[in-house]
Amino acid sequence: MSGSLVVVGTGPGKAELMTPATLAALAKATDLVGYGPYLARIPATRPDQRRHASDNRVELERARHALSLAAAGREVVVVSGGDPGVFAMAAAVFEAVETGDPAWRTLDIRVEPGVTAMLAAAAEVGAPLGGDFCAISLSDNLKAWATIERRLRAAAEADFVIALYNPASKARPHQLDHAFELLRAIKAGDTPVLFVRAAGTSEANMVTTTLATAEAARADMRTLVIVGSSTTRRIGRWVYTPRSGGGLS
Amino acid sequence: MSGSLVVVGTGPGKAELMTPATLAALAKATDLVGYGPYLARIPATRPDQRRHASDNRVELERARHALSLAAAGREVVVVSGGDPGVFAMAAAVFEAVETGDPAWRTLDIRVEPGVTAMLAAAAEVGAPLGGDFCAISLSDNLKAWATIERRLRAAAEADFVIALYNPASKARPHQLDHAFELLRAIKAGDTPVLFVRAAGTSEANMVTTTLATAEAARADMRTLVIVGSSTTRRIGRWVYTPRSGGGLS
Numbered sequence: 011m012s013g014s015l016v017v018v019g020t021g022p023g024k025a026e027l028m029t030p031a032t033l034a035a036l037a038k039a040t041d042l043v044g045y046g047p048y049l050a051r052i053p054a055t056r057p058d059q060r061r062h063a064s065d066n067r068v069e070l071e072r073a074r075h076a077l078s079l080a081a082a083g084r085e086v087v088v089v090s091g092g093d094p095g096v097f098a099m100a101a102a103v104f105e106a107v108e109t110g111d112p113a114w115r116t117l118d119i120r121v122e123p124g125v126t127a128m129l130a131a132a133a134e135v136g137a138p139l140g141g142d143f144c145a146i147s148l149s150d151n152l153k154a155w156a157t158i159e160r161r162l163r164a165a166a167e168a169d170f171v172i173a174l175y176n177p178a179s180k181a182r183p184h185q186l187d188h189a190f191e192l193l194r195a196i197k198a199g200d201t202p203v204l205f206v207r208a209a210g211t212s213e214a215n216m217v218t219t220t221l222a223t224a225e226a227a228r229a230d231m232r233t234l235v236i237v238g239s240s241t242t243r244r245i246g247r248w249v250y251t252p253r254s255g256g257g258l259s
Numbered sequence: 260m261s262g263s264l265v266v267v268g269t270g271p272g273k274a275e276l277m278t279p280a281t282l283a284a285l286a287k288a289t290d291l292v293g294y295g296p297y298l299a300r301i302p303a304t305r306p307d308q309r310r311h312a313s314d315n316r317v318e319l320e321r322a323r324h325a326l327s328l329a330a331a332g333r334e335v336v337v338v339s340g341g342d343p344g345v346f347a348m349a350a351a352v353f354e355a356v357e358t359g360d361p362a363w364r365t366l367d368i369r370v371e372p373g374v375t376a377m378l379a380a381a382a383e384v385g386a387p388l389g390g391d392f393c394a395i396s397l398s399d400n401l402k403a404w405a406t407i408e409r410r411l412r413a414a415a416e417a418d419f420v421i422a423l424y425n426p427a428s429k430a431r432p433h434q435l436d437h438a439f440e441l442l443r444a445i446k447a448g449d450t451p452v453l454f455v456r457a458a459g460t461s462e463a464n465m466v467t468t469t470l471a472t473a474e475a476a477r478a479d480m481r482t483l484v485i486v487g488s489s490t491t492r493r494i495g496r497w498v499y500t501p502r503s504g505g506g507l508s
Binding site for chain 2: 029107123129144145147153170
């Protein structure tokens with residue numbers, strides 16, 4: 011007999027942005043596995059539910075633990091923030107399946123979508139993702155910085171709106187500065203740049219500035235940075251990208 | 260006295276993927292404005308609530324109508340599918356504000372984030388958006404096809420995972436073929452290509468194929484197409500992109 015594994019995202023933070031499907035999966039679970047602060051967001055449901063909190067940056071280890079529990083017959087939910095498929099735990103779970111016990115391939119595994127950070131950040135300021143856009147993680151824990159630079163350059167040259175995940179951490183204080191520098195060589199100085207901190211929570215905070223004056227020091231681990239396309243604009247207190255998204259002259 | 264306007268997304272389709280924040284906004288509204296099929300998804304709430312259904316492709320007109328109602332003191336909710344900020348109504352509302360009655364700039368306008376189609380599609384098949392990715396609408400109703408081609412080329416050359424919104428419609432039957440042709444000249448033929456139809460609904464249907472054999476005829480208006488990066492892979496019945504997302508050799 012074997013159990014099941016559901017990978018969920020709690021959304022950006024506020025309980026009202028967690029989907030009912032995710033809440034239902036959480037309520038049914040015998041075991042919750044996740045990074046401590048994400049588990050702390052989840053209201054207690056059943057008294058017999060076990061919580062397995064782990065540190066940040068041990069995604070693969072955490073995924074293997076969750077798969078072992080499911081293989082032992084438990085009903086496991088792996089808890090991410092945001093959407094589990096965007097720079098979060100779903101990919102780590104499938105990496106663990108691919109490299110782990112062959113029996114894990116027959117497990118009942120499911121992913122529940124959620125509201126990822128860039129959607130919550132965009133909603134706070136208007137509609138900056140209104141045209142074509144891309145999402146890039148600035149973390150080079152798992153990929154080469156040269157790859158990140160290549161993608162930033164391509165995104166700027168093709169005039170995408172750019173959402174930057176993981177823009178800064180204590181271990182990586184200079185990468186966002188490097189990214190802004192690279193983008194300034196390609197994009198106009200008056201391109202809107204948004205720093206949205208704690209989007210989708212009661213502490214949400216937004217700063218709208220321009221590429222010419224954007225300072226990396228404004229970002230921390232809870233910040234999502236959005237760099238506009240050539241047509242992204244301010245209108246009153248809002249920022250939006252027309253649906254043409256830079257394609258009309 | 261003036262009312263308010265909230266732009267929401269119903270998510271991909273299933274009620275369990277609509278956020279409680281969106282449900283609360285819908286319940287409070289005196290007027291719902293949206294494309295008919297999206298309005299039809301919403302359970303009746305208050306008996307005095309008015310519904311203003313409109314056709315597809317009249318986004319700006321619909322946005323102006325909603326803003327007029329709010330300016331007249333109504334509590335208006337504009338209803339999109341998915342997330343309202345991704346190829347949906349939020350950008351149209353701010354376009355209407357920018358080009359419309361200056362009094363509209365002082366209105367109480369808010370956007371509620373939702374689960375956009377690519378997140379629901381990704382969850383159905385595993386974690387194909389596990390690395391850096393971009394979202395491109397193939398509709399050239401509002402932007403030049405040359406712009407779309409330029410973005411497809413840039414995304415392929417920089418090895419992003421690519422989510423294609425609006426891949427096909429009766430009015431535009433050939434664009435997805437053109438897109439595949441362009442991508443084949445840059446990316447490997449064995450790159451996974453996913454056709455996910457009606458993701459996040461009870462009728463969800465997935466086809467996993469490769470770029471070499473992908474046929475545009477598989478897509479219709481309810482399909483989201485995901486083209487993998489160089490590291491996107493199949494593992495059993497799942498498809499995922501490792502978190503390194505093509506950046507590690």
